[in-house]
Amino acid sequence: MFTGEKICLTAMRAEDLPIYRTWNSEMGFGRNYNSSPIRELSEKQAEEWFRQDSDRDFRFSIRPVKLDTFLGVCAIEDIQWTHRVGWISIALGTDYQGKGYGMEAMQILLNYAQNELNLHRVQLTVFEYNKPAIAMYEKLGFQKEGIFREFLQRDGTRFDMYLYGLLTSESSDF
Template identity: 25%
Template sequence: MITELRTERLILKKMKVSDSSSLFKIWSDLEVTKFMNINSFTDEGQAIQMIEMLDKLYQENKAIRYSIFHLESNQIIGSCGYNTLDFENSKAEIGYEISKEYWGNGFASEAILKLLDYAYNTLNFNRIEAKVEPENRNSIKLLEKLNFQFEGTLRKSEKSKDTFIDLNMYSKLKTD
């Protein structure tokens, strides 16, 4: 699994513990974490634990999470990656978040397009999925802009912040 991907304005680098300070600032923002399945972090140790858990999934070839670096400033502005990698069925689920001060600049689209390109053209995957809370209008607009198809609502399918939540399933096939 490649640990660095580049776009015109971004570098996606496999997340590492040394990124914890920057990621803590993002993951402690209530607006950023509103639709994430984590509570906003209150200390950097939580970010370190998250990165270590994600690294364990990477070591098991089950997932990979990238820190998103803004090329011009070399600052971490978010993260993205494959929440699950299913090589047997040639599919993955993606996830992403961007620091609030960088919202509305197309960075999430740029990062997701790179994830799609890598999944389809290098991993030879057939399907990419994204699960989004129905109230997360910005993420839904982004996925629709990238031609993901709405497949339906998974009712009370996951526990987030101690509550079972609905999730809308979106997908994009290699042939779409």
Template identity: 35%
Template sequence: MLFESSRVSFRKTTEEDAAVYHTWRNDMEVMRTTNPSLDLFTYAETRQFVEQVILGSGTSKSYMILDKLSERPIGITSLIQLDFKNRSAECILDIGEKEFWGKGYGNESLRLLLNYAFHELNLHRVSLRVFAFNDKAVALYEKIGFKREGISRQALFREGQWHDLLHMGILQEEYKAG
């Protein structure tokens, strides 16, 4: 199957996923490394975000990441700003269920998404943005083959300090070589 590996599978995100996404979106430990604002959201705000941003965009594809054993949603991944003319997109990966952190689920999910992006959609380039203090994510992205392409200096104020935002990208030929 296109969207499964040994431990995870993807399914299209639906409006019903707003409830679990709301839980992740309001967990500060989960959002510390992915959300620039660190605001708490009402359920209505989360539902509106899911409907308009995640599901309502004509230039994105979003999938819930499921643990294959339990079929439980453990995160969300997306290709956004899909540009088929220039064969590029930006990817997003969030593992929302903390008991799945540090066990390779992010790696497995990102590889599934990149396989889809490069082998099915025939994209030439996939980019991402990551907070510079998120050492584990940066190491994962570099292990997969992403290259650092730039820095937005001191773009994020978190925990009393300014932090950089790293811009990273990987080309189709680099991913195939990995």
């Protein structure tokens, strides 16, 4: 269930945290992953994020098949069990982007969302300048459902944030 051709999803490991902390301070990672200012997380912040345990959140490390290299993170979070809806996210280290790892990780994660968690809908947000991610989400069948106009400012320019959703009936991967 958690293994594809190139990658597998594993539990988060304590040894992933220093790498994850460093990535958060890199422009190519941080500016695509969230709207917060770029900064390295403190050990305490990373540890708190790592230790969060909830039946509404499922986080995974992305690794190459048969290797322990930490490529990134993906998650299904804030699940509303009553409605069978969850938020999905993915972030790869900048050295691992554009190699097909993200697409495969999302396919595995969507399969897990449908066949193990029994979710009906997953949703995500993405910034308008993250064209590779938008192309991947649309290839997976996600539908643009809304625009948060001029949601964030980067380097003096305002950017929209898009809301995408995917229903079980809309994708063979979900």
